Amino acid sequence: MIYLNNAATSYPKPKKVQEAVMASFSGPLVHASRTGMERDEDDILYVCRSKLADLLNIEDPLHIIFTSGSTEALNLALKGLPLEGGNVVISAIEHNSVIRPLKTLEKEGKISVTIVECDKNGYIEPQQFAEAIRDDTKAIVVNHCSNVTGAVLDIAEIAKIAHSAGAYIVVDASQSAGAVPIDCKNWDIDLLAFTGHKSLYGMQGIGGLYIKDGIELKPLKVGGTGILSELLLQPEGFPIHYEAGTPNTPGIISLYAGLQFIFETGLENIIEHKKKLYKILFDELADNPDIEIYSPKNEHTSYSNFCFNIKGMVPEEVGYVLEASFDIWVRTGLHCAPLILPYLGVEPWGTVRASHSYFTTEEEIYKFVEAVKKITIIPKRK
Amino acid sequence: MKVVKQKKVTDCYESSNTIDLILSAPITKPFVEHLGQLGKLLLFDEFDIPYFKVIVKGEYTIKGAFGKKTIRILLPEDVEDYPLDSLVQHIENFNK
Numbered sequence: 470m471i472y473l474n475n476a477a478t479s480y481p482k483p484k485k486v487q488e489a490v491m492a493s494f495s496g497p498l499v500h501a502s503r504t505g506m507e508r509d510e511d512d513i514l515y516v517c518r519s520k521l522a523d524l525l526n527i528e529d530p531l532h533i534i535f536t537s538g539s540t541e542a543l544n545l546a547l548k549g550l551p552l553e554g555g556n557v558v559i560s561a562i563e564h565n566s567v568i569r570p571l572k573t574l575e576k577e578g579k580i581s582v583t584i585v586e587c588d589k590n591g592y593i594e595p596q597q598f599a600e601a602i603r604d605d606t607k608a609i610v611v612n613h614c615s616n617v618t619g620a621v622l623d624i625a626e627i628a629k630i631a632h633s634a635g636a637y638i639v640v641d642a643s644q645s646a647g648a649v650p651i652d653c654k655n656w657d658i659d660l661l662a663f664t665g666h667k668s669l670y671g672m673q674g675i676g677g678l679y680i681k682d683g684i685e686l687k688p689l690k691v692g693g694t695g696i697l698s699e700l701l702l703q704p705e706g707f708p709i710h711y712e713a714g715t716p717n718t719p720g721i722i723s724l725y726a727g728l729q730f731i732f733e734t735g736l737e738n739i740i741e742h743k744k745k746l747y748k749i750l751f752d753e754l755a756d757n758p759d760i761e762i763y764s765p766k767n768e769h770t771s772y773s774n775f776c777f778n779i780k781g782m783v784p785e786e787v788g789y790v791l792e793a794s795f796d797i798w799v800r801t802g803l804h805c806a807p808l809i810l811p812y813l814g815v816e817p818w819g820t821v822r823a824s825h826s827y828f829t830t831e832e833e834i835y836k837f838v839e840a841v842k843k844i845t846i847i848p849k850r851k
Numbered sequence: 852m853k854v855v856k857q858k859k860v861t862d863c864y865e866s867s868n869t870i871d872l873i874l875s876a877p878i879t880k881p882f883v884e885h886l887g888q889l890g891k892l893l894l895f896d897e898f899d900i901p902y903f904k905v906i907v908k909g910e911y912t913i914k915g916a917f918g919k920k921t922i923r924i925l926l927p928e929d930v931e932d933y934p935l936d937s938l939v940q941h942i943e944n945f946n947k
Binding site: 786789790791794795796840843844845846850 | 893895897898899900902914915916919923933
């Protein structure tokens with residue numbers, strides 16, 4: 470099998486991750502300092518937060534809240550911020566994990582939503598956000614990297630625009646964390662949501678939210694914290710104010726191992742490898758008259774997603790044939806990002822998305838290229 | 852050949868009215884030719900694993916690949932509970 474669906478979930482996981490998860494089941498998973506309030510180097514929650522803080526350039530690791538993934542992190546951010554009565558600016562490249570919570574708030578009459586258009590590759594100039602801001606805008610919520618085309622936005626500039634208007638900047642880093650550099654401190658990000666099972670190489674079911682110092686959210690859930698049990702209300706302070714219930718320790722162990730893999734390999738080496746594979750895809754397929762490519766070629770890209778269609782074919786059939794006849798797994802359709810479709814010109818069927826990882830080989834990419842070229846004969850045979 | 856199970860496909864964007872038929876045996880070239888009697892057969896045997904489509908004009912399209920035990924039926928979008936009895940019968944007449 471050639472797996473090219475890493476934008477959905479990465480596979481394979483590094484051996485280190487597999488071993489760490491297996492080892493975690495060899496003893497009890499109960500931990501004395503489960504909250505991370507004790508800075509114990511043996512506390513997996515704290516060391517994982519610290520590693521995340523290193524990767525994302527976050528000053529205080531305790532300001533990273535563990536969640537079940539980006540969706541929960543974004544729900545915590547968007548339902549927890551004081552947005553009521555205001556406007557929220559989002560973009561056309563958002564995933565449903567942003568669109569649906571905000572559209573639900575809009576339907577309840579609590580906020581209004583403004584959508585910033587993207588270009589035919591999913592890119593948006595920062596200035597477009599400035600033009601969309603209104604007097605009542607309370608937040609810009611933006612996808613750092615499109616899960617469809619792989620387009621990467623300039624978060625530092627968009628954050629400046631948000632703050633100059635007195636609005637929060639909330640970043641969805643589901644696709645970018647572990648794939649491209651992120652600098653929460655210098656980009657002045659208020660809230661950043663990430664998931665562990667994509668480019669951070671952890672298990673499904675673990676992710677998190679970074680909350681900048683000084684920002685208070687209404688917790689999404691309250692309950693047991695393992696300490697301060699005499700309090701009848703949720704304890705204050707980071708991270709326990711936002712982390713009720715038993716933590717996903719196996720998930721955190723897997724995430725920590727994934728982060729170790731990234732640091733040992735070097736993010737720059739991971740990016741370089743993906744860039745090399747991305748170049749092969751464009752060199753081999755960009756001039757093919759039967760193929761339309763929607764991913765950005767050279768800049769503003771994560772080099773991870775190759776988004777395309779074969780002319781005259783519905784993307785679902787391309788994916789079906791790739792899997793059935795060539796044992797190549799990709800993703801087809803709308804990719805949970807319905808707003809981007811008209812800008813790519815791919816309504817109503819969506820696109821085919823092939824997303825490689827550090828573990829994808831050049832040989833696999835060439836096999837994929839040959840398969841795609843062969844499939845282009847399907848619409849020609851009548 | 853028997854149809855072991857019929858399964859509604861919910862994540863297919865080629866048609867929102869799609870059924871997978873799970874077969875009792877792997878798909879062979881003679882079986883594909885048997886299906887081809889229903890309409891127009893398009894066979895792509897230059898692929899690593901040959902792929903086929905049978906277009907039954909105005910009715911449905913069948914697609915699948917050699918060696919698999921599933922065929923996919925793309926039905927008209929606007930017909931709920933499309934009757935597949937005659938197709939199932941045709942499949943089960945193969946190698947009877």
